[in-house]
Amino acid sequence: MRVSLFNQLMRAGASRRDVLKGAAGMAALSAASGVGLGALTRPAFAADDLRAQILQVPGVGKGQPTDADFQKVGEMCLGATKASVKQGEFAGVELTFMGLNNQNLHNVLYRGFLKAWEDYTGAKFTWIDLAQADYGARLQQSIATGTVDFDVIEMGAPFEGDVCGKGLASEMPDWVKKQIEMDDLVNYLKPPVGTWDGKQYRVTVDGDAHNFNYRTDVFSDKGLADAWKAAGNATPWGVPTTWQQVQAVTKFLKGQKFNGQDVYGYLDAPKAWGGFGFYFLGSRATAYAKHPDDKAWLFDADTMKPRINNPAWVRAIQDVIDALPFEPADQINADPNTTGFSQFLAGTGSMIPWWGDIGSNAKTNDSSVIGDTVGFSILPGSDDVYNSKTGKWDTLASGPNFSPNCAYLGWGVYVMARVDSDEKKKKAAWSAAAHLGGKDLSLWCAAYPSGFQPYRNSHFNIPEWVAAGYDEAFITSYLKSEADSYNHPNAAIEPRIPGIFQYYSAAEDILANTFAGKMKAQEGADAIAAAWEKLTDQLGRENQIKLYKASLGV
Amino acid sequence: MAVATLGLLAIIAVQILYKTEVDTIGFETWRPVVYAYMLWGVAIGIGQVLTRGEDGQRALFLLPALLFTIAMVIFPTLFGFYIALTDWNLSSITGRKFNGLDNFWQMLADPYYRNALFNMVLYVLAVLVEYAIAFGLALLLNAQIRARKFFRVVFLMPLMLSPVAVSWMVGKSIMEYRFGPAATLARYLGWENPAFFSDPITARISIMVLDAWTFIPFMMIMLLAGLQAMSREVLEAARVDGATPWQTFWQVTFPLMLPVSVTAVILRIIFKLKLADIIITVTSGGPGGATDSVSSFIYREYRDRSNVGYGTMLAMAYLVIIVVFVTWLLKFANRFVRNVN
Incomplete structure (x- = not known):
């Protein structure tokens, strides 16, 4: 490290330990880049300002994110919604979302993320929160008794046979595929995952591997x-x-x-x-x-x-x-x-x-x-x-x-077929799902406690994580373990x-x-x-x- | 009344034929049948008044409760027995299929159900210990001690808590192996590895303690009410006759309290037979089924495995066992009280 850069960092308030850790991390990154992760890293450009900004909410090491942070991130990531939906377009639409509340995550975050979306579009969500262990039973009962009482669901791929196979889910419109940039998904989460009989149903929001x-x-x-x-x-x-x-x-x-x-x-x-x-x-x-x-x-x-x-x-x-x-x-x-x-x-x-x-x-x-x-x-x-x-x-x-x-192949957001008969409601449901599965919002979810892991190729850009406050050696090790699991041939x-x-x-x-x-x-x-x-x-x-x-x- | 009854039966028949795909005419949901039942109830009420006059008016007081009981208790129970005779897995593509007594034979051979029934016997026996403690506390709170009212409220507080909250606060926090105060105290007292839920016997006792902590106040308050209603002259007469405190308790208080005691114990046993939430939250029936109750096992069979037909058979069989057991218990208790008095 150059002395001038070291002095600049010290003036900025970084401790000697932080600087040394950063230098060690950079060395580790250089080494890792040469053996596989290199392909997944790229320099941050000015166009990535939004991603850099949301990762500073609240900032790694600055305490656990709160509802105010969720709302702020949701608002900052509203650009794609504004491009496809007029303000107040969904006024009067009421939707129900069923998902988890494990560890105060999942739905708890989604409420905050969707706050700005609700304010902008005029639609309103009510929430069905479930503990992980209650989730499967609740879903199965809804399916078997014909009492699907939710419009949008957070669901894992293992349930696709039960839901999509029985015609209960709404097929994803093309404009949603474009908005969520599906090509960015890591390979193992691309179709057939998220599809049934060739139709796409799932907005992926998570990647799962042990x-x-x-x-x-x-x-x-x-x-x-x-x-x-x-x-x-x-x-x-x-x-x-x-x-x-x-x-x-x-x-x-x-x-x-x-x-x-x-x-x-x-x-x-x-x-x-x-x-x-x-x-x-x-x-x-x-x-x-x-x-x-x-x-x-x-x-x-x-x-x-x-x-x-x-x-x-x-x-x-x-x-x-x-x-x-x-x-x-x-x-x-x-x-x-x-x-x-x-x-x-x-x-x-x-x-x-x-x-x-x-x-x-x-x-x-x-x-x-x-x-x-x-x-x-x-x-x-x-x-x-x-x-x-x-x-x-x-x-x-x-x-x-x-x-x-x-x-488990990760969580996804699915829209139920019961909204298909109402075009306005259908668009609202898919717009909300696309907002939650948006490329930038998903980066924040991967970087902070959310219940969701990295699942897009763009999530493996290490400099973004380091800029957010992650120790480089740590995040390199973490992302490499995830990427190597997803991409393993066996x-x-x-x-x-x-x-x-x-x-x-x-x-x-x-x-x-x-x-x-x-x-x-x-x-x-x-x-x-x-x-x-x-x-x-x-x-x-x-x-x-x-x-x-x-x-x-x- | 006959027209209303025929109308109701016709709507039920049409709907059954539609739902069993014998006919194409019917309703999408069963809601119209419920409305027809309510209308039938109104028609029956009017018919009673018109045909039986004042007797009919008297019957109106009973009719709503009767119709409600039929709709909310008798019908679901009968429907439950029918479901128990079906093979119904919520994920099955073929849906519900009648399979006669297959579920019953499966239940008889199910070691997990037998294990849960055995555990229930132990849990029910623990009620006797709870009763002894509750009686002791009731005697204490009935005595002239300082801050008696304060202690009465304090001892009642566990009863006001949800068993799920108790499970988390006590079972998963206070009794937590690493940092829990109870585990720390146990280590201080010399128990090297104070794991309350790892060994089958310890785990079973721990669940009994958790459940007892919640429900002893229930028995205590009943017994305390009994003690306060007891005639003081009888106790004073015993003292005048030179009875010791133990003799007073054993030969006067205890026999006089028997009716209250029997009621408290039987009600507590009925509560105990439903034991589930603490087990589900703290141990999931483990280790190795040592703490499993019938209700917690049915909960897993029904909830986690969506095995509605078999789960309902287990529940219905348990219902029959409970009814038979409680009936026998009431008769036995009556005879016991009569013999003692």
């Missing part, structure tokens, strides 16, 4: 490194890159001290969470179960025969059973919400898989204490991978098998089949018994397989096979 979050301070600690070596481990102390290593590290850390406190390794989430908890077993299993030569990993594509009781999944279940005694004493009662927000962000545990929320909350959530000590990667791999076609474990010539779990893609959460929920109950020691891993897996077979028959096997194949692209 990445691997770890504590950099724990894995760079000399005391732990010495203890690791003294315990007879030949490999150097560092961040695990395979599940075998995760297990070894978790067992090693039990009883160790770090900064004077007990330190723990991996945190499992064994408690049921309305079906969503199953994703966390999935993240442990994909490296074992998702073979690069086979797109299927949860069911056999031709028969819907469950693979949950094959040796790969049973190994993942056994890993949880083996690891739990080395995790915090009450871990059996931890759901993903606990592991992510009550434990990891609060400083307990040194490794968890989660959606990208950990990264977007680590530095911006008031309850986080790990902002400066967290790193990210794709999910660990496995030294061997199970081949369902041969029934044998393969060791790949390329090294460990990696398979990021693209769990990613495990969520099946978009009706009733998928019923499969997960049935598994959760049986897994709870298995993790509590009432069943062996294989017995539990067999019981899940039996329950899934029954469920497939109940839902209609032929139809499920057809939709599963479609979701896999086979």
Whole structure:
């Protein structure tokens, strides 16, 4: 760094530490740019002023955003709406929005984002807020009883079979596709995701994959490194890159001290969470179960025969059973919400898989204490991978098998078909959806606690994040883990089949018994397989096979 | 009345034929049938007055409640029994299908349901402990102690709280393993790993304690009312006859309080049989089903798995079990009170 630049920064109030961190970050960026992220970075231009401005609301490290910030961002991003809608054009239109209120996010933000939109267009929204665990049931009941009482819904791609497949959603007009710049979506979220029978329904507002979050301070600690070596481990102390290593590290850390406190390794989430908890077993299993030569990993594509009781999944279940005694004493009662927000962000545990929320909350959530000590990667791999076609474990010539779990495929905003009969209402609903899925607004959502992760190619422009106040090394690590998960050639893609959460929920109950020691891993897996077979028959096997194949692209 | 009845039956028949796709004429929703039922009720009322005079006018006092009960209790219960005999998964493309007693046989073989029923037995037995504590508190608040009114209000406060709020405030905050005050106190007292919801027995006891904390005030207030209504002369006579405090309690107070006690215990058992919200919020039935109640299991079956037919069968079977059990309990309690007195 030039001395003149250093002095200028010091005069501007930056501390010596900040400057050094920035310099180190730039060095890290330079290195990263050369190995993959380079293609995703570009310099910020004057035309990006709006994006730079919204990222300063409130500014990373300046406290958690409030409703005033949501409203301000919503107002600043209203340009596209003003270009397509006249002021007061939707006066008298009343719309209902159904979505989540987890962690005071999702709908809570949307209210603020839509405030300026409502003021400008004259339309009014009423809100149906749901907890995550209540969401699926509420939606299924509305569909089955013909009581769809909402015009716009925040919904995950796994439900597209239930909603779009039954003709309940409104097809996206072309002007919306243009406004939200759909080509900017990362590849794995492009059609067929968001479509049904070739029609586009979804305004994507989120990208979902489980990445691997770890504590950099724990894995760079000399005391732990010495203890690791003294315990007879030949490999150097560092961040695990395979599940075998995760297990070894978790067992090693039990009883160790770090900064004077007990330190723990991996945190499992064994408690049921309305079906969503199953994703966390999935993240442990994909490296074992998702073979690069086979797109299927949860069911056999031709028969819907469950693979949950094959040796790969049973190994993942056994890993949880083996690891739990080395995790915090009450871990059996931890759901993903606990592991992510009550434990990891609060400083307990040194490794968890989660959606990208950990990264977007680590530095911006008031309850986080790990902002400066967290790193990210794709999910660990496995030294061997199970081949369902041969029934044998393969060791790949390329090294460990990696398979990021693209769990849930992100949230989208969908407009319901019930508005189609009223052109004014239909345009209003789609305009609101387009506003929420706008390119600039989405950047803000990715950068601050919102419940949504990066999902557009334009989200991976690191200088924008750094300008917002993110530490460069941190954000490079975070975005690389997300991009590498989305773009991985062996990613495990969520099946978009009706009733998928019923499969997960049935598994959760049986897994709870298995993790509590009432069943062996294989017995539990067999019981899940039996329950899934029954469920497939109940839902209609032929139809499920057809939709599963479609979701896999086979 | 006959015309109104025939009209109502005709509308119901048309709508059933339409909904079962036997006929093409019918209403999009069932709302017209509800309106027809209300009109039928009005016609029945008018008919009663016209045909039975003053007796008919008297019947008018009863008729609205009767029609309401039929619409809101009897019909839904019968409809529930019908749903229990169907295979109805909300995600199924084929919709609802009648499947006879399949759900019933499945229920008999369901280890999760049996486990939940077993847990309910333990939860119900815990009511006896709650009763003992509630009686002790009631005696305390009935005695001449300082700030008696203040304590009465304070002891009642848990009852005013929603069980969900209790779950979060106590189960997930005060009893939280890392930072919870209860866990900190337990560590201070020598419990190395104070995890209240990890071990099956501890978790079950913890749920019982949480539930008891909420509902002991309910029993306490009933018992306190009973104690205050008790004749003081009887107690004074016991003292004059030289009875010790224990003898006074055991041979005078307790027998005289039996009717109130039985009422309090039975009402509390009925509340207990519905135990769900604390379990759903704190443990989701875990670890390994150790804390699962029938209601929390049905909740998962119905809500998370959208398995409406089977979930309804579980609920209906539980309803029958409760009705039989409470009927037996009332008879047993009556006989017990008669024998003691």
